Amino acid sequence: MSQKTYVMIKPDAVRRGLVGRIIARFEDAGLTIERMEFGTLTREQAAANYAEHEGKPFYEGLVNYITSGPVVKMVLSGPGAVAVCRKLMGATNPAEAAPGTIRGDFGLVVDENVIHGSDSPESADREVGIFFGE
Template identity: 60%
Template sequence: MERTFVMIKPDGVQRNLIGKIISRFEDKGYRIVAMKLMQVTRDLAERHYEEHRGKPFFESLIDYITSGPVVVMVLEGKDVVAGVRKMNGATNPAEAAPGTIRGDYALDIGRNVIHGADSVESAQREISIYFKEEELLNYEKVTEKWIYEYE
């Protein structure tokens, strides 16, 4: 099982989409191993978006992500990084397929509702920014035998 980092961005929180988005991940069968509602500080935002430092949109990105509460979570499951990225849809909502989170809920690339780590390495880095190791739970769900075929 791998883990990924997901953030419901300020526009998703303000638009009351938290429950709808979390339900999609739960319905898929992913396990939530950590979650919290929080206000992202400038320091956290700069660490999260470090790879965009120096780009023309960096300051507006930092201003946006710190503008209101977000929900951060760690999901666990088989190939969860790729699965969540597919469920989120294309970064630009105009290119996101119907049925994806961005395809269903977002219209503007600057307000695209959700973030998901783009690789296992990014997921590990992002998880460590927002969560302490002791905040990550290890547990089994009784439904997993109906979700995964174990050999």
């Protein structure tokens, strides 16, 4: 059964000109692009997306970084889309992400780690609502 997830190409990757190659990874895997929008997040959207991390030492830096420039916001769909996208993205810390994953191939440090993807179907519903108002 098809599932939806929220995926976002982060500002560092947009600045570095990686958008096309990253989107190709998801298309190559067979996922469908349902929605896509380019733009800079408001601090309110960033805070809503990262509410679970509020109060952690990296939280302020995370909100500053994710609002520092345009991102590519996407809703992707396909069988098991949430887990498939997390697998394609790789581990949170690019230094530990496997080669062949997006973070492993394009990233080096955890505070600028190229891509975001929902971590569960419930998070996906919440995040699609934040960014696409559904």
